[in-house]
Amino acid sequence: MKSYRKELWFEVPTRRALINITSEIQSCIEESGIREGLVLVNAMHITASVFINDDESGLHHDYDVWLEKLAPHEPVEQYRHNVGEDNADAHMKRQIMGREVVAAVTKGRLDFGTWERIFYGEFDGRRRKRVLVKIIGE
Numbered sequence: 001m002k003s004y005r006k007e008l009w010f011e012v013p014t015r016r017a018l019i020n021i022t023s024e025i026q027s028c029i030e031e032s033g034i035r036e037g038l039v040l041v042n043a044m045h046i047t048a049s050v051f052i053n054d055d056e057s058g059l060h061h062d063y064d065v066w067l068e069k070l071a072p073h074e075p076v077e078q079y080r081h082n083v084g085e086d087n088a089d090a091h092m093k094r095q096i097m098g099r100e101v102v103a104a105v106t107k108g109r110l111d112f113g114t115w116e117r118i119f120y121g122e123f124d125g126r127r128r129k130r131v132l133v134k135i136i137g138e
Contacts, residue, residue, distance in 0.1 A: 004032030004135040007044075012125030015073075016093075018060050021050075021131070022117045025103075026110055028133045035108045037137015041118055042100035045129040047090035049097035049121035056115075067093045067123075090124035097121050105137055 006028050008021065025041055043050045053059065071092035072078075079088030101118060104111035110118075120131055 001037075001136060001138060002032070002034055004028065004034060004133075006031070006133045008120075008131040008133060009128055010048075010120060010122065010131065011128045012122040014125050015123070016064065017122045017125060018063065019120045019122070020055050020117050021120045022055075022110070025118050025133060029105055029108060029110065029135060032135045034105060034135050034137040037105045037135060038102055039105055039110070040100060040102050040132070040134040042132040042134070043094070043120065043129070044132050047087055047094055047122075047124035048129050048131075049094045049119075049123070050100050050131060051098050051119055051121060052101050052103070052112075052116050053119065054115045055117045055119075063097075067096065070096060087124040093123040094121070097123075105135065 008024055010019065025039060029039060041050045071089040073089045076082045076086045081088035081091065
C-alpha cells in the first residue's frame with residue numbers, strides 16, 4: 001500500500017467563501033500515482049471546512065444565507081468566545097459544514113456522482129490556512 005500527503009494553502013481575501021477544490025484534489029491523486037484507494041481532504045483550521053456538494057451558485061448563496069441565520073456574525077457581543085475576537089460564528093459554521101471528507105479513488109480518478117464536487121469553505125478568511133490531502137491505496 002502506498003501513501004501520499006500534501007498540504008494545499010489558501011488565503012481568502014474575504015471573510016467567507018466557498019471554493020471548488022476538486023481539480024486540485026484530482027491533481028494530487030495523479031501526483032500520488034495511486035489508482036485504487038481513498039483520499040482524505042481535511043481543513044486544518046477550526047474556522048474552515050471541507051465538504052462535498054454541487055457547484056451551483058444558487059446553492060452557494062443558499063448556504064451563505066442559511067449559515068448566517070444559524071450562526072450570525074453580528075452582533076459579535078452575543079458570543080462568549082468573542083472576548084477580544086470576532087469569529088465565534090466561524091467556529092459554529094465549520095461545525096455545521098464539517099471538518100473533512102473521504103472519497104473513493106477508482107482507476108486514478110475521484111469516484112463521484114454526477115454533480116459531486118469538493119469544496120473548501122472559509123468562514124473567517126483574510127489569513128493563510130491549509131488543507132491536508134492524504135491518499136492511501138495501490
